[in-house]
Amino acid sequence: MADPVELAPDYYLSNFHSLVDFVVSRYGKLLSQEEQCFYQTFRQLQPDSQRLYVRLLSRKGVPSSIGALFRQHRLTYTEIGDLPAAVDELASAHLLCRDPALPLDEVLPLFTKSELLNHSLEPLPKALKRPALEQALLEQDRATIQQRLMEEPLLAVQAAQCFDTFKLLFFGNLNQDLTDYVLRDLGLFRYETYPLERAQLPFQTRVQIEQHLRYYQCLRDAEEALGADANAINTLATQLPAGIDGDNTLQRRLDRLRLTLARQLERFDALEDAEQLYRQCQRPPARERRARIAVARGDTDIGLSLCREILANPYNEAERTFAENFAHRTAKKTDAAHQWPAPRRHSPITETVALAQSGARVELLAAAHLAQTAPESQCHYVENTLFNGVLGLAIWDIVFAPIPGAFFNPFQVAPSDFRTADFYSQRSDAFARRLSEFESGQLAHWVWRHFHAKQGVANPLVHWEALSEPLIRRALERIPTDHWLAIFHRLLGDITHHRSGLPDLILFPGSGGYELVEVKGPGDRLQQNQQRWLAYFAKHQIPHRVLHVEWQP
Structure with missing residues (x-):
């Protein structure tokens, strides 16, 4: 392991440059005009503006309909010499939106409970829970409340969706971030070297990129659909990308999401809808769940037939073990019990x-x-x-x-x-x-x-x-x-x-x-x-x- 090093205060900016430069050098022809403009605009900013933008892009912020929200007075970064000037340049470049016109319910989460109580137009109990407090404020004169809250500048990060494309092309997913660079810089990881030529990279077409981005949008929407009902899940399932021949990574991700959706459909007792979704999956436990659904619906022959299909060509050992055990238990209740003997168990010393x-x-x-x-x-x-x-x-x-x-x-x-x-x-x-x-x-x-x-x-x-x-x-x-x-x-x-x-x-x-x-x-x-x-x-x-x-x- 390499000796740890002390990172520069703006180490994150160098890492960001490496990421976007890597993507442009290898995927430049696949980027949209908006994404290319984002890159050129960012690269022409002054260093302080670049630092502030990367800082905000890397922070969670308060979600809103136009981007993550921040209160300018709460931003303090010692490596940024003139933060107001950086905000001005970012606003001019349309990478920040200053004081966005938002409904009050999107602004309230930016402020602490104590601050919201102080800005109320009428006395409210301090013991009021946060949701009830926000609801009480929404029932007052919204324009006045909003004017009071927005006496200080609010900022909304723009073009985050462009950076999502850069992240997808660099990491292959939207779950990772620049932390990987930090681990390298701190000497915590040494990585193997391997060729990264254009012809060997995973993304080869713009359609492929769009389908991956669509998958991640569906993944974000899944949380709400899973908590709703079968109709919401079925609607989301129809919005999944079709997949691309040869893109096994996308197919694996789609399978994983379909399995999650289908399993929830089972819990909603929408067994026919679940079975149809499982049929679209190429990986376990799709056939297992179909066999269980068939037996639950009284179709024992179909359940046993699926077990035979698994045993003839098991995806992995766990799937084979399921088929042996499930078929034996199921067949015991039928005339086919003799065809499905109990699996042999090993008793170690x-x-x-x-x-x-x-x-x-x-x-x-x-x-x-x-x-x-x-x-x-x-x-x-x-x-x-x-x-x-x-x-x-x-x-x-x-x-x-x-x-x-x-x-x-x-x-x-x-x-x-x-x-x-x-x-x-x-x-x-x-x-x-x-x-x-x-x-x-x-x-x-x-x-x-x-x-x-x-x-x-x-x-x-x-x-x-x-x-x-x-x-x-x-x-x-x-x-x-x-x-x-x-x-x-x-x-x-x-x-x-x-x-x-x-x-x-x-x-x-x-x-x-x-x-x-x-x-x-x-x-x-x-x-x-x-x-x-x-x-x-x-x-x-x-x-x-x-x-x-x-x-x-």
Whole structure:
């Protein structure tokens, strides 16, 4: 990790420049005339005006129909030498609207409860709750109240929608902000370098940009629709963008929103509408919900047919497990029970030990106990860090390969599709070649190559602080190649769900070999993802057990 540095007072302005310049240099031809004008106007401002605009654009403010609202007298920034002059220039450039003509109900949230009481035209109880206070003021002479409140300048930020486009093109979403730059500048993150040429960037057309922006508008509208009724949800569903062939990121987002809308339709008992929305989704749990809806409506055959469809081509292991369990429970009530036997359950070797409670983590106490059970044994608390980390090191170059659409900007810890099924499919040939190299004995080569070359660089699979060189060396020596490969195959098959649930400890007995140990403290039970890992270990003859810890009296 790089040594932390002290940031300049206006560090945020340099970061803003980097962001908008990056977008213009790579997406200039896809920007609208309004967005290009926004960029040129901003770049021609005096430094103080630029600083103030970025400050206000980055703050939440009070929402209004024409932009986030601020009270000028409340703005104090030591790095801005002449704030009134900056306001004047921003107003002239139409990047701020001074004293906007707004209805009183949009202005009231700018002021404290005490201030509102002082501006009331008639005495009001101090104990009045805020909503009741605002309502009481709205019932008075609105023009007089508004005149009193607006004796000081109010400012509304303009052109924020233009910056939304810049943020979308830079981050790939509207959820991130310039904090990523700050983390870099403070030395908290070192990012991998990867090509960001125009042909490899995720956005290729203006239509694509418009559809992503439309999705985020629908996402904002969803909160109100979800709290209303089925009609509001159905109306919003018709307003979703159609999607674009090849834009898997947009399709994933649309699926996620449709799933949320459909689930709420279920709660409103609008099952037919929910089922229709689920049919438009390509990802889990759409088929699961359709099967549940069918059985709830008495269509058992349709529910079981959907389970067969899932088992014939499961999206992931969790979906397959659902189909097995749900079909078995459903079929028990029909003549088809014999066609759906109960899924087999793995019962891992389990041991119970009594340890003295000391305040330390139960996993660390268990590790110390196991290390003492045999001469020269070592036991490490690794949980999800060891196997994920070794895999991350061994495939580092593949993770950061220049796949079209994978990287939006220079500050990504992972490619944009990392937590999706597309992560493996988009790189399947490279993964197949690398796993073949592991089979021929080159795992250690790739691990050490990246361990030394990438030390401290951010990687979504590598937790550097948990990966000491001696631990990795011993693990590579003791764990057979076929065990590494089995675990890697499962991780890569569904990296989102499978990179958690791995056993807490790895035991290296003095006599050789290794064993994975899942520790459960008093009252703790195995989670489903842990059970699935243990069953997988049994299938591949990977040594494992569960250690239940009880506290000594």
